[in-house]
Amino acid sequence: MGETLAIGKAHPLAVGRYPHTDEPRPVVGVRHGITARLTTSAFYELAELAQEHAAADTGFFGVWSGGVLFEIG
Numbered sequence: 260m261g262e263t264l265a266i267g268k269a270h271p272l273a274v275g276r277y278p279h280t281d282e283p284r285p286v287v288g289v290r291h292g293i294t295a296r297l298t299t300s301a302f303y304e305l306a307e308l309a310q311e312h313a314a315a316d317t318g319f320f321g322v323w324s325g326g327v328l329f330e331i332g
Contacts, residue, residue, distance in 0.1 A: 264287060264289065264295075265324065265325055266287060266322075266324040266325060266327075266329065267324050267325020267326065267327055268325055268326070268327055269288075269325075270287050270288050270289065271287070271288045271327070271329070272285065272286075272287050272322075272324070272329040272331070273285070273286055273287075273288075273294075273329075274286075274329075274330070274331050274332065283302060283331075283332065284296065285297040285301075285302045285305070285331070302331075305322060305331065306320070306331060306332070308322050309321060309322050309331055309332070310322070312328065312330075319332065320332045
């Protein structure tokens, strides 16, 4: 649609999994409960920006955007 959204509090990023392949399924909240799936190439570009973070006794990879840390893996 040609719209650009900044990932953040108003447009959160969530990374689920496709049930049959276990591949990542990244989506961004757009508005009114509607989500948009990131293309595979866009997700890989995002993954290149990820940094490792510690949480409790585990670690995860995440990216900061709009002052919010989003876990991507």
